[in-house]
Amino acid sequence: MSTDEVSSPVEPADVIDSKKRKAELEEIEVDLTLPEPPSKKAKRLLKKGKTLPVKKDSDDEEDEDVKQGLPPKSAGKDKHGKESKRSEHGIWVGNLPFTVTRVELFKWLVESSGGAITEESITRVNLPTSKIKAPGADKDAKPQNRGFAYVDFDKEASAIAAMALTETEIHGRKVLIKNSKSFEGRPQKEAAGQNGAGAGADGAPAAPKNTIRKIYVGNLSFQVTEDDLRHQFEKCGEIEFIKVATFEDSGKCKGFGWVRFKEPEAAESAVKGFCKIKEEIETEEDFKEAEDKSEDDNEEEEGAEKEAPKPERKYKTRKWWVNRLKGRELKIQFAEDDQVRYKKRFGKDKPQPQGGEFGDRGGSAPRARAPAKPALDLALANYRGSTNSHAPVKFTVRFAPFQLYPALPEAGQEKRAWFIDTKYAGSADKMAQFEAVMQSYGEPMGVKFSWDGSTANTLGAHRVIQWFQGAEGGNEDEDDLYDDDDDGEEGKKAARERYAAYGPATASRIVDALYRMFLEEAAHPSSAETLIKACVEAGVPEGEARRVVEDVNLGRQLATRKIRMSKSDGVDSVPTVVFEGKRRDVTLVGAKEVFEYEKALATIVKECQ
Numbered sequence: 001m002s003t004d005e006v007s008s009p010v011e012p013a014d015v016i017d018s019k020k021r022k023a024e025l026e027e028i029e030v031d032l033t034l035p036e037p038p039s040k041k042a043k044r045l046l047k048k049g050k051t052l053p054v055k056k057d058s059d060d061e062e063d064e065d066v067k068q069g070l071p072p073k074s075a076g077k078d079k080h081g082k083e084s085k086r087s088e089h090g091i092w093v094g095n096l097p098f099t100v101t102r103v104e105l106f107k108w109l110v111e112s113s114g115g116a117i118t119e120e121s122i123t124r125v126n127l128p129t130s131k132i133k134a135p136g137a138d139k140d141a142k143p144q145n146r147g148f149a150y151v152d153f154d155k156e157a158s159a160i161a162a163m164a165l166t167e168t169e170i171h172g173r174k175v176l177i178k179n180s181k182s183f184e185g186r187p188q189k190e191a192a193g194q195n196g197a198g199a200g201a202d203g204a205p206a207a208p209k210n211t212i213r214k215i216y217v218g219n220l221s222f223q224v225t226e227d228d229l230r231h232q233f234e235k236c237g238e239i240e241f242i243k244v245a246t247f248e249d250s251g252k253c254k255g256f257g258w259v260r261f262k263e264p265e266a267a268e269s270a271v272k273g274f275c276k277i278k279e280e281i282e283t284e285e286d287f288k289e290a291e292d293k294s295e296d297d298n299e300e301e302e303g304a305e306k307e308a309p310k311p312e313r314k315y316k317t318r319k320w321w322v323n324r325l326k327g328r329e330l331k332i333q334f335a336e337d338d339q340v341r342y343k344k345r346f347g348k349d350k351p352q353p354q355g356g357e358f359g360d361r362g363g364s365a366p367r368a369r370a371p372a373k374p375a376l377d378l379a380l381a382n383y384r385g386s387t388n389s390h391a392p393v394k395f396t397v398r399f400a401p402f403q404l405y406p407a408l409p410e411a412g413q414e415k416r417a418w419f420i421d422t423k424y425a426g427s428a429d430k431m432a433q434f435e436a437v438m439q440s441y442g443e444p445m446g447v448k449f450s451w452d453g454s455t456a457n458t459l460g461a462h463r464v465i466q467w468f469q470g471a472e473g474g475n476e477d478e479d480d481l482y483d484d485d486d487d488g489e490e491g492k493k494a495a496r497e498r499y500a501a502y503g504p505a506t507a508s509r510i511v512d513a514l515y516r517m518f519l520e521e522a523a524h525p526s527s528a529e530t531l532i533k534a535c536v537e538a539g540v541p542e543g544e545a546r547r548v549v550e551d552v553n554l555g556r557q558l559a560t561r562k563i564r565m566s567k568s569d570g571v572d573s574v575p576t577v578v579f580e581g582k583r584r585d586v587t588l589v590g591a592k593e594v595f596e597y598e599k600a601l602a603t604i605v606k607e608c609q
Contacts, residue, residue, distance in 0.1 A: 053140070087123050087152035089159040090180035097171040098144040102127045105149060108170050109162060116161035117153070124152040150180055213240075213267050214260040214338070218331035220244070224253045228325065233259050235320050236275040237266025258335055271332050273323035281314040374445045376577060377508075379597035393605045395579075398504050399469060399511060401462035401559050402566040404574055405455075412454035412524055419451070441591075453522025459559065460526035460552065461514060466562065467548055467555040468540065469507035502540070509538035582608045 042052055093105070102125050109117050129143040153159045159179070166177040178184075217229065226242045233239060244257035261267045269275040323330050380395060416431065424430040431451075438449050513534035517523035523530045528549050535545035548554055577597070579586040581604040588600060 087154060089154070089156045090124075090150060090152040091159055091162050091177055092180045092182070093149045093151060094147065094176040094178075095173055096127075096145060096147050096149060096175060097173050098130075098147060100127075100145060100171060102149075105151075105170075109151065109165070112165055112168060113161050117158050121153050121155065121158040122151060123154050124150070126150040152180075210264050210268055210334075212334045212337060213262070213264050214258060214335040215267050215270050216256065216258055216331075216333050216335040218256045218333075219328055220253050220255050220257060220330070221326045221328055222252045222255065224257075224325065226257075229257060229259060232322055232325050233261075233266075233270055235277055236261065236269045236322060238262040239266075267334065270322055271334060273332065274319045274321045276317050277320045278315045278317055281316055374447070375592060375594045376597050379594050379601060382594070382598060383601050393608045395601065395604075396504050397508055399465055399507055400566050400571075401466060401563045402571050402574060402576070403458060403462070403563055406457065406459075408455060408457045410457045410460070410526065412456035412527075415453050415455045415522070416451045418455055448520055450520050450522045453518075454524050456524060456526050458525055459556070459563075460549075461531060462563070463552075463555045463559040464531050464535065464549055465507050465510055465514075466559050468502045468510060468535070468538070469504055506538050506540065510534050510540075513537045579604050 038046065038052075045052055096105070105127060106119075106122060106125055109122065110119055127149040128146045130146050131143065151162065153162070163177050163179065165175070167174050169175075224244065226244050229242050229244060230239060238261065239259060240262050241260040242257070245254040246252060247254060259267075259270070261270070266275075323332060376397070380397070383395070419434070420426055420428060420431045424434070435449070435451055441447075442449050514525065514530070517530055517534065518525045531549045532542065532545045535549070536542050573589060575589075575591065577588045577592075577600075579588075579600045584607070586600045586603055588596065
């Protein structure tokens with residue numbers, strides 16, 4: 001006998017709950033006092049052994065400014081909780097040192113005003129900073145300001161008191177302070193561009209229409225040919241002439257060339273980097289015509305109806321770029337027309353040099369180059385006084401001897417007569433023209449050349465300069481340091497200390513004095529009187545100067561050896577300036593401009609970092 005077992009029905013929800021495991025959620029505890037865990041980027045840096053960059057906290061910086069009494073940078077609320085808005089009573093501060101901070105400027109205004117400006121009266125200090133870091137500066141260094149600032153006050157009296165501080169020094173620089181709404185001294189904007197048409201916004205006459213048809217093309221690949229340039233620019237307009245500068249030996253492109261178009265508009269399009277071309281728009285009718293033409297052309301239908309007129313072709317305009325060739329970005333700019341260049345070089349309006357045609361190369365006036373020593377000193381002063389002064393790269397000037405005319409007698413020879421006979425084959429006219437040109441070279445630096453006096457062998461001057469230059473150019477033997485009065489250990493110690501006080505700076509002052517005496521005062525370059533006077537001007541005691549100058553054998557062997565070393569290094573003219581760097585040396589031969597020396601200094605600094 002069987003019995004039926006009756007069971008209660010099972011709910012579907014119960015089945016699902018019995019098969020699926022319930023997830024147990026654990027509560028996460030977060031300790032806000034612990035430091036922030038490193039990100040993936042930070043972990044990679046730590047794995048490579050690198051230091052993590054310092055994270056800037058703008059809120060902390062702003063709080064620090066508020067603690068020091070400076071208004072916050074944000075334009076929301078000030079330190080008192082009031083709305084901070086740009087005030088009508090504002091000033092503009094110019095010629096600021098680039099290292100001045102907002103805090104220093106804020107305190108300077110308060111302290112220099114004598115109580116006329118209070119901390120509460122300053123509502124805003126806007127000191128824009130430069131995004132470009134100075135060469136040689138640390139990566140983590142704070143950006144410097146751009147040399148000007150805007151300061152707002154709550155009342156007009158404070159702004160007037162601030163403007164009264166103009167021409168007052170801050171960190172050694174006289175600042176210019178004026179009303180922020182005053183734009184006096186700002187150069188006016190041009191009414192229209194070079195190629196613009198029509199009158200300007202203020203009613204000024206329009207600029208003349210561009211008539212230049214020739215362009216310069218730079219940054220070309222060495223494999224570029226004239227055919228490549230023609231294919232590149234033919235869509236801009238009709239081309240009359242193409243010239244690619246090539247090397248004489250290989251015939252390959254030097255990297256630049258010229259293109260002359262028939263119309264100025266074509267050159268203008270090329271300089272823009274693109275031209276607009278028309279392209280025919282393909283329609284459904286074009287495909288139908290192609291199918292009809294594919295049929296048997298020999299079948300002709302007689303008495304066919306006259307064909308319907310074809311619809312007009314549609315065109316679209318698009319840009320055709322010409323600023324890239326063989327994967328290189330081209331440098332395209334207007335070039336001077338051939339007639340303009342000819343007039344500049346050979347026309348009657350060409351600039352004439354001072355003193356006639358002598359020394360005129362290519363028909364242009366001689367460039368007024370500064371003498372090498374003052375130009376180099378100015379470049380070094382600019383570097384040391386700039387923001388690079390904190391950089392680890394320091395420069396020391398040392399003089400290496402070189403005789404341009406070693407055959408000259410020590411007694412000397414009349415300077416003007418020697419130049420006329422040796423350099424200008426007895427022509428006094430050429431000498432006069434040479435003097436005029438040299439005067440134009442020296443005027444920018446305040447050097448007035450004198451051609452009177454004598455010129456002589458300069459070995460004696462080199463010997464004295466090398467002796468006082470110091471450790472690398474001083475003594476042959478330690479006994480040469482001692483004078484007759486330097487008896488005993490105390491005397492020798494005093495002599496060594498006296499000698500250690502000299503160095504490259506002393507040698508530089510001696511060279512400056514000798515330059516002035518020989519070039520401007522017509523003094524003998526190697527006479528004992530001239531050398532002693534130059535040493536005394538450089539800060540050397542007269543007794544020590546007389547001892548070194550009158551002992552003609554003191555340091556003579558060292559100077560002679562260094563002259564031979566200069567010749568072996570390839571020096572054959574003066575001045576020759578060598579900038580010794582970590583990776584390489586930069587050599588500049590001949591008198592250069594100040595910016596050329598500054599460029600060489602910047603190259604050495606960059607490579608030494």
